Amino acid sequence: MNMDQITIANLRCTSHIGCKEEERKLPQALIVTAVVYLDTAEAAQSDDLEKTVNYAHLAKTIIRRCEESTCQLIETLAQNLVQACLEASPRVQKATIEIKKPAGMPNGDYAAICITRSR
Numbered sequence: 358m359n360m361d362q363i364t365i366a367n368l369r370c371t372s373h374i375g376c377k378e379e380e381r382k383l384p385q386a387l388i389v390t391a392v393v394y395l396d397t398a399e400a401a402q403s404d405d406l407e408k409t410v411n412y413a414h415l416a417k418t419i420i421r422r423c424e425e426s427t428c429q430l431i432e433t434l435a436q437n438l439v440q441a442c443l444e445a446s447p448r449v450q451k452a453t454i455e456i457k458k459p460a461g462m463p464n465g466d467y468a469a470i471c472i473t474r475s476r
Contacts, residue, residue, distance in 0.1 A: 359396040360450065363409070365416050366390050370423035374434060375461070385460045387431075388467070389419055393442050394451040410446045418445070431456045431470050439474045451475040 368391070371384035393410050400409035418441050428434050435454045442452030455471040462468055 358450070359398055360394045361397040362392050362394055363397070363412055364390065364392045365412055365419070368416055368419055370420050372423040372426045372434065374426065374428065374431065374458070376429045380461065381429075384424070385458065387423060387434075388457040388459070389423065389438065390453075390455040391415065391419060391438065391442055392453040393445065393449045394453075395446070395448040396450075408448070410449060415442065415445045431458055431468070432472075435470050435472045436474075439472055443474065443476060449476075 368389045370387045370389050372387055373381050373384055375381050375385065395410065397409050419438055422437055422441055423434065426434050426437065428437070435456050439452045439454045442454065443449055451473060453471065453473040455469060457467040457469045459467040
């Protein structure tokens with residue numbers, strides 16, 4: 358089986374996230390990159406969207422899950438988002454989520470987590 362990649366890079370999202378109460382008062386900016394791994398040969402041959410992942414729909418799902426999230430840790434949010442990627446299509450065999458959180462890093466650009474999960 359081919360393991361092709363579809364990437365949604367640097368999706369700008371917001372979430373009420375953080376362990377401190379003051380962090381959670383206002384939504385914080387997050388930058389999310391999602392990579393889904395699947396065989397796209399059948400989609401390419403047939404030119405049929407149903408045989409791949411609709412990345413526009415997946416991007417909207419990621420944005421919505423970030424906005425609705427009540428978790429404190431970016432680790433928890435990353436797990437929730439990677440699960441959404443795996444649920445996007447039975448064709449998805451593996452997914453990677455990276456979340457960058459710029460807030461709270463006075464001497465750096467951001468804190469980040471990157472996780473990969475498989476079926």
